[in-house]
Amino acid sequence: MTSEIKADKWSPASGTAGTIGDSGDTFTVPTGANFTVTDEVKTNKISPASGTAFTLGDSGDTFTIPSGATLANSGTATGFDGDLVHITSQAFPSANIFVVDSVFSSSYVNYIMTINMLNCTTDDTLDFVFVKSGTADASSNYRYTNKGYQNDGNSTDNYSNGTTTYGSLLYNMDADSEAGASGTFTIYSPYAAYQRKAIMGVSAVPKGTASNLTPFYTASDYHNGTTQQFTGIKFQSRIGHNFRAGSVSGGYSTVSIYGVKNS
Numbered sequence: 376m377t378s379e380i381k382a383d384k385w386s387p388a389s390g391t392a393g394t395i396g397d398s399g400d401t402f403t404v405p406t407g408a409n410f411t412v413t414d415e416v417k418t419n420k421i422s423p424a425s426g427t428a429f430t431l432g433d434s435g436d437t438f439t440i441p442s443g444a445t446l447a448n449s450g451t452a453t454g455f456d457g458d459l460v461h462i463t464s465q466a467f468p469s470a471n472i473f474v475v476d477s478v479f480s481s482s483y484v485n486y487i488m489t490i491n492m493l494n495c496t497t498d499d500t501l502d503f504v505f506v507k508s509g510t511a512d513a514s515s516n517y518r519y520t521n522k523g524y525q526n527d528g529n530s531t532d533n534y535s536n537g538t539t540t541y542g543s544l545l546y547n548m549d550a551d552s553e554a555g556a557s558g559t560f561t562i563y564s565p566y567a568a569y570q571r572k573a574i575m576g577v578s579a580v581p582k583g584t585a586s587n588l589t590p591f592y593t594a595s596d597y598h599n600g601t602t603q604q605f606t607g608i609k610f611q612s613r614i615g616h617n618f619r620a621g622s623v624s625g626g627y628s629t630v631s632i633y634g635v636k637n638s
Contacts, residue, residue: 459487459633466621467493467610467628473618475630476506476607479566483634486562488574488608492555492627494548495616500533501545501556505565505572505597506607512597519543519595523580526588541611542595545578552619554581555627558593562632565605572597572605 387393396402404410423429432438440446462478479486493501504511519542523531533546548556558578565572573596580589597603610630612618621628 458636458638460636462486462632462634464623464629464631466623467618467630469617469620471495471612471615471617473610473630474506474509474511474607475610475632476509478608478632479562479606481566483636483638484564484567485635485638486565487633487635488560488562488576489558489631490545490560490578491557491629491631493545493557493621494550494552494555494619494628495612496619497550497614497616498547499550499616500543500547500613502541502543502611502613503574503595504541504609504611505603505605506609507603507605509607511609512603512605513540514599515540516597516599517542517595519593521546521591521593523589523591525582531589531591541613542574542597543593544574544576544595544610545580546591546593547589548580549582550616551581556580558591560593561635562608565608568602568604570599570602572603 385393421429460483463475465475467473490501504513504517506512515538517539518535518537519539520534521532521543523546525531531546533543535543544560545556545558548554556578558576560574560576563573563575573594575594576592578591578593580591581587582589610618619628623629
């Protein structure tokens with residue numbers, strides 16, 4: 376038959392399986408017609424009928440990825456909810472400096488940085504300078520202030536009293552292995568073509584096997600009459616003691632940086 380088949384139902388001639396056509400055949404569902412599968416479609420690849428884009432479903436539809444299944448993205452995902460894009464997570468080395476570069480770019484204006492359970496071999500303070508393509512900027516263009524209030528009622532202040540050659544992040548970290556200071560910071564315009572940069576955030580600094588705790592509000596800024604587009608950040612201990620070597624999987628002595636969308 377070379378013309379048309381009309382039927383309300385098609386079934387295998389025998390058994391429960393049937394084949395439509397042969398290798399190399401093409402079957403076309405014309406514009407305006409609907410092809411409905413009410414149970415399951417299995418295929419190794421879905422491609423647009425023409426061009427380079429296609430639409431999956433209609434407004435209001437819900438597609439569920441069941442428990443145990445994985446949605447793997449090897450390209451670029453756009454249009455999904457969520458304002459933070461993970462850029463890097465790295466462990467601090469057993470050293471008194473640590474450079475994380477190639478994390479700031481034109482992709483984002485502002486960034487979120489988390490530092491988790493960090494301490495040094497001896498009590499010390501975590502400071503920073505910005506980095507531009509591998510070169511640290513230790514010019515006297517930084518200012519900082521730390522304001523803390525310990526759970527025993529004592530207050531702690533630490534500030535630059537004018538400009539200095541570094542900014543501050545975690546003040547007076549306890550070296551005890553059960554302590555570990557943590558903080559969340561917003562990094563403003565590190566790469567953007569703007570003369571002033573800033574890092575502000577809050578941290579929790581335990582003391583003496585965590586018997587005392589000091590929450591800190593920290594603010595640092597950088598100002599240069601010449602616009603700088605920084606690509607990274609250099610962490611350094613103020614006195615020079617080594618950091619405790621960290622573990623990303625273990626969740627200690629680590630730093631994570633995220634780009635903030637539409638910021």
